[in-house]
Amino acid sequence: MVKLNEETREEYFKKIMKAAIKEELDEFRRLFLELHPADQTEVFLRLEESERKRVYEFLSPEEFAEIFEGLEIDEQKAIALELNDYYAAEMFNKMYADDVADFFGELQQEHVEDILQAMNKEDADDVQELLMYEDNTAGSIMTKEFISVKASHTVAEVIELLREKGPDAETIYYLYVVDEAGKLVGVTSIRDLITSMSDETIETFMSSRVVSVHVKTDQEEVAQLIQKYDFLAAPVVTDHNMLVGIVTVDDVIDVLEQEATEDVGEITASRGSTDVTITSIQAAKRRAPWIVLLMFFGLGTAEVIGIFEETLESVVLLAAFIPMVMGSAGNTGTQSLAVAVRALATGTLEKRGFWKTVVREFSTGLLIGVTCGVVIMLLLGLLYGDLFLGFIVGLSIMVSLGVASVIGTTIPLIINKLNMDPAIASGPFITTLSDVISLMIYFTIATSFLQHV
Structure with a gap:
């Protein structure tokens, strides 16, 4: 990643935009992909529509997915119209399920069905599951990309599992332990893992007293729980204690912002009108x-x-x-x-x-x-x-x-x-x-x- 200071930021951005305008593929990719995704999003939003279309050609759907996730919902709706169906479907396949579900929740049902059919079945199923939960609950904001292990697994086996599935998980700091039926029975951390002997089983050092939330728990209560325990993530379970997802701290920050905005709107009798983008x-x-x-x-x-x-x-x-x-x-x-x-x-x-x-x-x-x-x-x-x-x-x-x-x-x-x-x-x-x-x-x-x- 490139660390930008205030003196070089604008100059660096101008180089990227110039490369996009002149269709210099290699130069654009070299400069653009070194940026943090948040800075990539900022540069992307500065481009005109014709220039943005070149970006879709320069970047793979997986690379563009991070940019799309950083956009506001209204911006996502506008940009989605510029993408062809194949590119959009591949991009949604590479995004985290909860982010896709948030976007789909703002679309008309017929448009959602068309996109889901174009996506990979496994990814589409995860998104559909999240869309089934009531709004503003733990189930609606949780992510399906998490790491679960068995108590009988050894440290060496889990490390190998992390090499395989870790890149696709939203966070790997917490490793949730489930039994054969998928019920949550314990939790451990990556710190505990790397400080243990390779032949030691997870059962020997995991914690069996797991703090979890129900899928129907209000999102504000979830945020309070994560704040109380200083968690980076909290497991989400069903009535039968089946582990179905996790709520991460970045989702909680979004929840707190949303709840604060709603409260300000209510307290000032201006609910729904605090957004300066509305007419x-x-x-x-x-x-x-x-x-x-x-x-x-x-x-x-x-x-x-x-x-x-x-x-x-x-x-x-x-x-x-x-x-x-x-x-x-x-x-x-x-x-x-x-x-x-x-x-x-x-x-x-x-x-x-x-x-x-x-x-x-x-x-x-x-x-x-x-x-x-x-x-x-x-x-x-x-x-x-x-x-x-x-x-x-x-x-x-x-x-x-x-x-x-x-x-x-x-x-x-x-x-x-x-x-x-x-x-x-x-x-x-x-x-x-x-x-x-x-x-x-x-x-x-x-x-x-x-x-x-």
């Missing part, structure tokens, strides 16, 4: 329902003001602090929402407990509220010479922030108890709800104290 019309269609719904929720603010109209008429200056009270509560509620969603996503909520989490966030909001309340009370006393008004506003902020923290924490936790995605308790929803409740608190406190003045 304005598509983004507006996906965001508009939430905004319209929240607009109707926002009418509650007008109702609250109407209820306390007499209080507002008595002290008109109270209106000046409505945005501050509402904004502070909304911001605090959103912070607690983020804490709750993250606690659920990482599993820390289970360790800490529901009520401890709620009390902790309420206490946090209350302490922030006390700080803000004291500051605003003193500030209003100095600016307006009315310490009593500052006391009303400060007390309202203190109570509002405590309540908003509870709202931001409990709503996602309740939604999670209903087996729904807690991230749908979006930031705008929490903010709107906090606005209405904080306004009620503000005017209730103001009315109560003004009656005694």
